[in-house]
Amino acid sequence: MIVIVTIWEIISKTNLFPTFMFPPLLIPNEPGGTTVLGTFVDGLITGQILEATGVTLGRLLIGFSIAVVLGLTFGFLIARYKWVDDTLGFFVTALQSIPSIVWFPLAIVWFGLGNLAILFIVAIGATWTMTVNSSTGFKNVPSIYLNAARTLGSSGTHLARTVILPASVPHIISGLRVAWAFAWRAIMAGELFGAAGGLGYLLDMGRSLQSMDLVLSIMIVIGIIGTIMDNQVFLRMERNVSRKWGLGT
Amino acid sequence: MKVNLEQVNKTFSKGKDDSLHVLNDIDLKIEAGEFVSLLGPSGCGKTTILNLIAGLDHPTSGEVIVNGEKVKKPGTDRVVVFQQGGLFPWMNVMDNVTYGLLLKKMSKKEAEEKAMEGLRMVHLGNFTQAFPHELSGGMKQRVAIARSLVMDPDVLLMDEPFAALDEQTRIILHQELQEIWEQTGKTIVFITHNIREALTLSERVLLMSTRPGEIKRSFTVQAARPRDPSDSVLVNLEKRVMGELEEEMEKVLKEEFGDDYRFKTSAVRDRNRDHMGDHI
Ligand SMILES: Nc1ncnc2c1ncn2[C@@H]1O[C@H](COP(=O)(O)OP(=O)(O)O)[C@@H](O)[C@H]1O
Ligand SMILES: [Mg+2]
Numbered sequence: 001m002i003v004i005v006t007i008w009e010i011i012s013k014t015n016l017f018p019t020f021m022f023p024p025l026l027i028p029n030e031p032g033g034t035t036v037l038g039t040f041v042d043g044l045i046t047g048q049i050l051e052a053t054g055v056t057l058g059r060l061l062i063g064f065s066i067a068v069v070l071g072l073t074f075g076f077l078i079a080r081y082k083w084v085d086d087t088l089g090f091f092v093t094a095l096q097s098i099p100s101i102v103w104f105p106l107a108i109v110w111f112g113l114g115n116l117a118i119l120f121i122v123a124i125g126a127t128w129t130m131t132v133n134s135s136t137g138f139k140n141v142p143s144i145y146l147n148a149a150r151t152l153g154s155s156g157t158h159l160a161r162t163v164i165l166p167a168s169v170p171h172i173i174s175g176l177r178v179a180w181a182f183a184w185r186a187i188m189a190g191e192l193f194g195a196a197g198g199l200g201y202l203l204d205m206g207r208s209l210q211s212m213d214l215v216l217s218i219m220i221v222i223g224i225i226g227t228i229m230d231n232q233v234f235l236r237m238e239r240n241v242s243r244k245w246g247l248g249t
Numbered sequence: 250m251k252v253n254l255e256q257v258n259k260t261f262s263k264g265k266d267d268s269l270h271v272l273n274d275i276d277l278k279i280e281a282g283e284f285v286s287l288l289g290p291s292g293c294g295k296t297t298i299l300n301l302i303a304g305l306d307h308p309t310s311g312e313v314i315v316n317g318e319k320v321k322k323p324g325t326d327r328v329v330v331f332q333q334g335g336l337f338p339w340m341n342v343m344d345n346v347t348y349g350l351l352l353k354k355m356s357k358k359e360a361e362e363k364a365m366e367g368l369r370m371v372h373l374g375n376f377t378q379a380f381p382h383e384l385s386g387g388m389k390q391r392v393a394i395a396r397s398l399v400m401d402p403d404v405l406l407m408d409e410p411f412a413a414l415d416e417q418t419r420i421i422l423h424q425e426l427q428e429i430w431e432q433t434g435k436t437i438v439f440i441t442h443n444i445r446e447a448l449t450l451s452e453r454v455l456l457m458s459t460r461p462g463e464i465k466r467s468f469t470v471q472a473a474r475p476r477d478p479s480d481s482v483l484v485n486l487e488k489r490v491m492g493e494l495e496e497e498m499e500k501v502l503k504e505e506f507g508d509d510y511r512f513k514t515s516a517v518r519d520r521n522r523d524h525m526g527d528h529i
Pocket of ligand 1: 295296
């Protein structure tokens with residue numbers, strides 16, 4: 001980390017590239033000049049970066065929630081009905097392999113350039129992995145749990161809520177994690193094109209203003225958020241479940 | 250009469266025109282309060298019979314009648330203790346045991362009191378907050394037994410509940426199960442492939458033959474309780490059951506290895522001394 005930062009600083013100060021293309025991270029090249037850290041802190045203070053982060057996370061949360069609800073529903077239907085598995089289940093594998101940004105032209109035609117179009121590609125980017133993972137989870141509920149619950153008097157929605165869903169939790173969590181990663185990539189792509197606020201939009205603005213310090217600051221924010229979600233939220237969730245259930249170590 | 254199977258056949262279809270005839274004309278009558286063991290080699294259809302009584306599966310032909318009513322689906326009058334217990338790993342012991350009680354529209358407080366009662370019966374009153382993976386194999390089976398008992402079923406169905414346990418634990422649980430049976434007077438259908446286990450626990454042992462599964466012989470066990478494996482009644486009975494089984498095993502082995510296979514009875518007999526009859 002330190003090595004990378006040092007090398008960066010040195011390259012930046014050699015004037016091999018103009019400062020706007022290769023801005024210094026910490027120490028300004030000329031007195032009062034820009035640094036990535038400076039822009040980062042400024043952006044946080046003036047609220048520009050914070051506001052964009054808020055917009056992005058808000059969209060992400062909505063799009064992701066839609067994807068999770070749809071994914072769980074589709075997954076349940078695929079696991080429950082053979083004909084859904086034969087039709088939708090078959091398509092989902094194909095749909096899953098389409099990068100979500102490919103949907104963007106369609107999204108613009110359907111929803112216009114803006115929030116809805118971005119929400120659409122976030123949701124569609126995460127829905128299919130969620131569907132695949134949850135249907136795998138639902139299909140592989142050990143029959144001993146189902147039989148035990150049924151002899152104790154459970155059936156229908158009670159069985160789904162108290163046995164099928166919790167027994168699938170490990171699969172669902174890994175589904176959430178991958179779906180989140182897809183949604184995260186989708187929203188960046190969407191906002192870069194979408195021009196309606198958010199981190200991706202700010203990134204595009206940084207590019208057109210030729211202000212690489214802003215671009216790099218935003219990249220740092222994106223990296224931090226991605227890492228936090230993956231390590232702090234999903235990994236922790238996975239570990240908690242395996243500890244509580246005694247899975248793995 | 251509690252449980253009554255009349256001319257029950259069960260065939261599993263495997264693929265298009267291949268099918269497996271697992272149960273052949275099973276007639277089975279079990280009286281209220283009886284402790285009956287179904288004994289037979291693996292794959293002879295013991296679990297299938299239990300599933301039919303539990304209502305988890307349906308006979309291809311014939312009738313399964315419990316308490317005078319035809320069995321159509323699972324019901325809390327017939328609860329199963331599975332070999333691996335079947336405890337829900339995402340619930341602690343208390344939630345596992347109250348699961349069925351809360352479904353009976355019992356209040357949470359009442360259910361927990363009843364669960365405590367059941368857990369004390371299997372000596373696990375101090376483990377209500379533990380999760381299944383924190384318990385030993387024997388403790389898990391105790392919880393599974395408690396979970397079934399609190400439902401106050403008419404018939405308790407047990408599918409090789411102690412097969413995965415070490416011998417010491419098994420002996421202790423045999424003791425506890427006998428006590429529970431004497432205290433509650435439940436009708437118990439117990440599945441095992443262990444001769445000595447069947448003889449130690451039950452009033453009656455039904456010996457099954459394989460391919461297709463039939464009830465070959467019925468032995469009444471008239472030994473005093475608590476039972477001692479060295480009791481001469483049990484020792485003699487064990488020899489007789491062994492004799493019947495050898496025939497059956499020879500049939501199975503010949504099928505698997507060809508007609509020239511000679512079954513060495515003495516080898517099995519000697520091994521049997523040290524292994525609690527757990528050899529089929
Ligand atoms: N759902 C099923 N589908 C197909 N075959 C089955 C099914 N359940 C059991 N069998 C077969 O039926 C036979 C008897 O099984 P089972 O009743 O489990 O035997 P046991 O409990 O005596 O070991 C076995 O050969 C098994 O492979
Ligand atoms: Mg079995």
